Every structure is written in C-alpha cells, then in structure tokens.
Amino acid sequence: MPELSQLRQLVAFADCGTLSKAAEGLLISQPALSRAMQRLEEELGVTVFEHGKNKLSLNENGLLAVEQARLVLAQTEEMVSRVRAFDRAARTISVGSCAPAPLWRLLPALSDLFPEKAVSSEIKEEGELLQGLRTGDYQLIVLPFAPEDPELADSFYFKEQLHLAVPPSHPLAKRKDGVCFSDFDGETMLLFSEIGFWHKIPRAKLPHSRFLLQSDRFAFDELVTASTLPCFSTDISRKYHMDDDTRVHLPILDPEATARFHLVCRKKDRMLLKALLP
Amino acid sequence: MPELSQLRQLVAFADCGTLSKAAEGLLISQPALSRAMQRLEEELGVTVFEHGKNKLSLNENGLLAVEQARLVLAQTEEMVSRVRAFDRAARTISVGSCAPAPLWRLLPALSDLFPEKAVSSEIKEEGELLQGLRTGDYQLIVLPFAPEDPELADSFYFKEQLHLAVPPSHPLAKRKDGVCFSDFDGETMLLFSEIGFWHKIPRAKLPHSRFLLQSDRFAFDELVTASTLPCFSTDISRKYHMDDDTRVHLPILDPEATARFHLVCRKKDRMLLKALLP
DNA sequence: CACAATTACGAGGGTCGTAAAAATG
DNA sequence: CATTTTTACGACCCTCGTAATTGTG
Numbered sequence: 148m149p150e151l152s153q154l155r156q157l158v159a160f161a162d163c164g165t166l167s168k169a170a171e172g173l174l175i176s177q178p179a180l181s182r183a184m185q186r187l188e189e190e191l192g193v194t195v196f197e198h199g200k201n202k203l204s205l206n207e208n209g210l211l212a213v214e215q216a217r218l219v220l221a222q223t224e225e226m227v228s229r230v231r232a233f234d235r236a237a238r239t240i241s242v243g244s245c246a247p248a249p250l251w252r253l254l255p256a257l258s259d260l261f262p263e264k265a266v267s268s269e270i271k272e273e274g275e276l277l278q279g280l281r282t283g284d285y286q287l288i289v290l291p292f293a294p295e296d297p298e299l300a301d302s303f304y305f306k307e308q309l310h311l312a313v314p315p316s317h318p319l320a321k322r323k324d325g326v327c328f329s330d331f332d333g334e335t336m337l338l339f340s341e342i343g344f345w346h347k348i349p350r351a352k353l354p355h356s357r358f359l360l361q362s363d364r365f366a367f368d369e370l371v372t373a374s375t376l377p378c379f380s381t382d383i384s385r386k387y388h389m390d391d392d393t394r395v396h397l398p399i400l401d402p403e404a405t406a407r408f409h410l411v412c413r414k415k416d417r418m419l420l421k422a423l424l425p
Numbered sequence: 426m427p428e429l430s431q432l433r434q435l436v437a438f439a440d441c442g443t444l445s446k447a448a449e450g451l452l453i454s455q456p457a458l459s460r461a462m463q464r465l466e467e468e469l470g471v472t473v474f475e476h477g478k479n480k481l482s483l484n485e486n487g488l489l490a491v492e493q494a495r496l497v498l499a500q501t502e503e504m505v506s507r508v509r510a511f512d513r514a515a516r517t518i519s520v521g522s523c524a525p526a527p528l529w530r531l532l533p534a535l536s537d538l539f540p541e542k543a544v545s546s547e548i549k550e551e552g553e554l555l556q557g558l559r560t561g562d563y564q565l566i567v568l569p570f571a572p573e574d575p576e577l578a579d580s581f582y583f584k585e586q587l588h589l590a591v592p593p594s595h596p597l598a599k600r601k602d603g604v605c606f607s608d609f610d611g612e613t614m615l616l617f618s619e620i621g622f623w624h625k626i627p628r629a630k631l632p633h634s635r636f637l638l639q640s641d642r643f644a645f646d647e648l649v650t651a652s653t654l655p656c657f658s659t660d661i662s663r664k665y666h667m668d669d670d671t672r673v674h675l676p677i678l679d680p681e682a683t684a685r686f687h688l689v690c691r692k693k694d695r696m697l698l699k700a701l702l703p
Numbered sequence: 704c705a706c707a708a709t710t711a712c713g714a715g716g717g718t719c720g721t722a723a724a725a726a727t728g
Numbered sequence: 729c730a731t732t733t734t735t736a737c738g739a740c741c742c743t744c745g746t747a748a749t750t751g752t753g
Binding site for chain 1: 707
C-alpha cells in the first residue's frame with residue numbers, strides 16, 4: 148500500500164516534470180526519488196511511468212494516479228487541520244465584542260475564571276457577532292442591546308457614557324453638566340478608529356464635522372495632548388486609560404451617547420454569565 | 426506529517442480498544458505500536474490519547490482524528506482501486522452479448538485482432554447492454570436488433586436459426602421442412618439456461634410446456650443423449666458444438682425463432698466493426 | 704558537455720522485537 | 729497473576745546519498 152510520502156513525491160514529479168527538479172524540491176537525492184517511484188509503481192501493481200531513454204514521464208495511469216493522489220493529500224491536510232482546529236477550539240474561549248471597553252473588563256475576568264484556557268477576542272459588527280455565536284465561532288459576545296433569540300441567554304453587563312474631551316480653553320468647556328451632539332456638530336475632531344460600534348455616531352449625529360482618524364493608540368494619545376482639537380472619551384476609557392487631566396470631559400446628553408452592553412451566549416453556556424457578573 | 430501506516434494503526438487501535446490487540450492484528454509488536462502512536466501524536470501536535478495508568482484510550486481529539494483517518498484511508502483505497510481499474514480497462518476489451526452464439530465467433534476474432542489485450546465478455550439483457558455501452562463498461566455489444574441511437578454504430582453480424590431437436594422416434598421427426606412452436610407447445614422439454622435473450626421464447630411461445638432447466642453444459646449434453654425429451658438447438662450451436670447425430674433437428678418456422686445479431690459500438694470505435702466483419 | 708535517469712554500494716538512521724519495569728484489577 | 733502500557737537496548741532492515749554508468753540533445 149502506498150505511503151503519503153510516495154504520493155507527495157509522485158505529485159511533486161508531476162509538477163516538476165523531471166526527477167531531478169522534484170528531488171531538489173523534496174530535499175532528497177534524485178536516485179532516492181527514482182527508487183521511491185519504482186517502489187510506488189510496484190505497490191500499485193500498475194505501470195505509471197513511461198520510460199523514455201533519457202526522459203521519465205507519466206502514462207495515462209500515472210496521470211490518473213496523480214489526480215487521485217492530490218485528493219488524498221488534500222484530504223490528509225484537511226484532516227490534520229481539522230484535528231488541530233478542534234483541539235485549539237477546545238482549549239480557547241473566543242469572545243466577540245461590539246466595542247473595546249467591555250473587553251477591558253471581560254478578558255481579565257475570563258483569564259481568571261479559566262486559567263488553563265487561552266482567550267481570543269475580536270471586535271465586529273453586531274450582525275457578525277450573532278452569526279458567529281450561532282456557528283460556534285464565539286462562545287461569548289458583547290452587544291449594545293439584548294437580543295430576542297430564545298436560543299440565547301443574555302445579561303446586562305455595564306453601561307458606558309460617551310464624553311466630549313476639550314481643552315479648558317474651548318468655548319464649551321464650561322458646560323459642566325453636559326453637551327449635545329448638536330452643540331459641536333461642525334467642529335473638526337480627533338477620532339480613534341478602533342472603537343467598534345461607536346463608529347456609527349459621527350456619521351449619524353455629526354454630519355457637518357470632519358474627523359482626523361488615527362488607528363494607533365499611542366499616536367492618538369500624542370495627538371490629543373499636542374493639539375486642542377476636541378475628541379471623544381468615555382467614563383470607562385478614563386478608568387482603564389491614563390486620565391489626561393489637561394482636558395475637560397463633558398458628558399454627552401443625547402441618548403445615543405450611552406451604551407448599555409449585554410453579555411450574550413448560547414443557552415447551554417449560560418452559567419458563563421453567572422460566573423462573569425460581579 | 427502523518428503516514429498512512431500510522432493512520433491505519435490509529436484506526437486499528439480505535440477498533441480494538443487496546444494496543445495489544447491492535448498490534449496483534451497489525452502483525453507488529455505492541456511496543457512498536459506504542460511508539461508509532463507516540464510519534465503520530467507528536468506529528469499532529471495535539472494530544473490524541475488519554476493515558477490511564479494501565480489503560481490507553483482516545484480523547485476527543487483522538488475520536489475526531491480516527492473519524493478523519495478513516496476517510497483518508499477509504500479515499501486512498503479508492504485511489505488504488507481506480508488506478509488499477511483504469512489500467513485493467515485500458516488493456517482489456519469488454520464485450521457484452523444478448524446470447525452466447527455470437528461470442529463463439531467474436532471472442533476468437535477479437536483475440537486475433539488485439540493479441541495484447543485481454544477479452545472479457547458477459548451475457549446480459551439488451552437494456553443493460555446499451556446502458557453498459559454508454560457508461561463505458563463495454564466497448565462492443567451484440568444485440569438482436571439495430572439500435573436507433575445516433576451516438577452508436579452498428580452492423581449486421583449473422584443470423585441464428587432456432588431448431589427443435591427430437592429423437593427420430595418422435596412424432597414430429599418427419600417434418601423435415603420445419604415445425605411451429607404451436608406444434609409442440611405442451612411438451613416437456615430439456616432447456617439449457619445460459620442462452621441469453623432466447624430465454625424469452627419458452628415463456629412467450631410455449632406457455633403450456635414444462636422445462637427441465639440445466640445450467641451445466643456437460644450435464645445438459647448428457648441429459649440430451651440419455652433422454653428422449655425434445656430440446657432446442659440452433660444452426661450455429663451445431664457448428665460450434667458436437668453435432669449429435671442421434672437426433673433430428675427441425676427448423677422452427679415462426680419469425681421469433683430467427684435471431685439477427687448486430688454488432689454495436691460507440692461511433693468513435695466504429696473501425697472495430699470494419700475489422701470484425703468477414 | 705550538461706543534463707537526466709538508472710544501477711551499484713556502503714553507511715547511517717529509524718523502526719522493530721526482545722526484555723524488563725511499573726502498574727492495575 | 730494475568731494483562732496492559734511504557735522504557736531500555738541491541739539488531740537489523742530499509743532508505744538514503746555518493747559515485748559510477750548510460751544515454752540524449
């Protein structure tokens with residue numbers, strides 16, 4: 148019975164056209180490959196090669212054999228991938244979130260609860276999160292609302308309040324009790340890009356503003372301290388990031404500026420929620 | 426990368442439940458199998474076994490791996506089968522016939538024309554023959570009629586005339602110019618079973634007769650000489666078999682008693698017909 | 704003459720089997 | 729105490745690489 152190494156060699160020969168080239172690619176000597184192919188032919192019990200005087204080629208059987216060998220090899224690769232993926236999935240817990248803030252609290256909590264497991268997280272759109280939860284790509288997701296699906300369990304996690312951060316010199320800086328989007332629509336702002344679902348706010352509520360996008364957290368912080376342009380912050384971000392006291396942080400009063408995050412998982416995993424709630 | 430031998434061993438272990446039993450079935454020593462499985466686990470990069478103190482078993486990864494390995498092994502077997510079948514098909518010419526008589530002339534002719542090829546033949550129903558010709562199971566078939574299909578080429582081969590063979594003492598023995606089915610419907614007859622499409626005749630034309638079936642040619646010939654029961658013969662069968670002169674052979678006059686055999690092949694093989702015609 | 708394939712031959716490595724150990728019911 | 733798994737160890741087989749041969753374009 149042929150071995151996979153022989154099938155790989157056969158395919159390599161088919162791809163290279165010559166034993167020498169194939170042997171080179173396979174990191175074995177060319178006589179070794181020559182003999183391996185002779186053994187393969189013998190084990191198949193069928194002539195696979197056309198022995199030209201100075202040229203080895205595949206006959207019709209050989210062409211079929213190569214085609215079939217490719218299938219076998221592909222399936223073998225897939226087997227290995229599947230097993231490895233299955234193993235990885237068993238020892239990692241995958242989280243998806245609509246925004247970064249929940250992860251700041253969630254990831255440490257999960258690592259605490261499951262010290263033997265790895266935690267992987269992504270930030271995605273709500274639709275993709277629900278999709279991924281159903282297909283098993285995620286064990287846990289964070290949404291800005293409670294889903295209706297009876298297959299899913301959810302519980303309220305915490306809320307996050309969007310603030311406007313301006314230098315003390317800014318005209319709005321004295322509005323301690325809060326501002327509305329309409330108060331600063333039209334201003335040019337600094338905007339960090341990795342903010343998940345919050346990215347909907349500027350387009351929807353500040354149609355007249357322009358935004359300087361920055362995806363690198365360090366660079367963004369530099370820009371904030373170096374410039375006087377207004378930017379966003381939240382109550383949560385100021386707990387988990389350095390609280391830059393060079394700026395005044397004004398709560399935004401519109402309802403869209405408050406996010407209520409929900410932890411969501413499949414019903415069968417609902418004990419997860421209990422373990423995570425404070 | 427795992428080798429097929431390792432996958433076979435893994436599956437054997439899964440089937441046997443213990444290394445010892447599996448090793449016995451695989452005709453290798455049990456330590457050898459133990460180490461082979463350790464290597465497999467290492468190559469997969471994933472734990473596959475549960476190491477009990479005195480008991481080795483598969484974990485969840487292992488169960489998946491076994492399942493996948495079975496697929497790979499099955500596909501490999503299929504690959505080998507396919508290649509071998511392809512090779513055999515390339516060096517044999519398969520003939521299907523509706524009756525034995527055409528094969529008596531056809532098979533020697535084919536062996537003559539293609540000395541390097543093996544000839545395999547079957548007797549089947551007309552429908553199966555046409556089906557097999559289309560699917561490539563046959564290169565050539567013999568039908569008792571000319572098919573309509575424009576994809577097929579055909580030519581008339583020869584005709585065969587059914588006779589009634591009776592002892593000289595039989596009442597019909599003097600009817601030298603022939604008999605009809607109706608003349609002997611109701612008589613008990615000897616009947617050889619391997620006669621292809623001729624088997625339709627008795628049911629259709631001799632509904633009141635009873636038949637003693639015999640599938641062994643030698644035994645049938647013995648019965649014919651030993652008994653006085655009427656039986657069938659044909660002009661062709663008497664050329665290719667011993668012509669038993671203890672009986673009188675009366676041509677049967679009904680149109681159904683004459684078969685006109687046609688050689689049929691796919692259009693692309695039509696030179697076959699030319700080569701075969703006398 | 705460079706290049707390709709096959710054969711010859713000696714060396715090395717990997718796998719095997721035997722034997723021993725450890726552990727269990 | 730039989731059974732099972734694992735480790736140790738020495739031997740052998742198998743495959744490999746080098747080198748030589750043959751044959752081409």
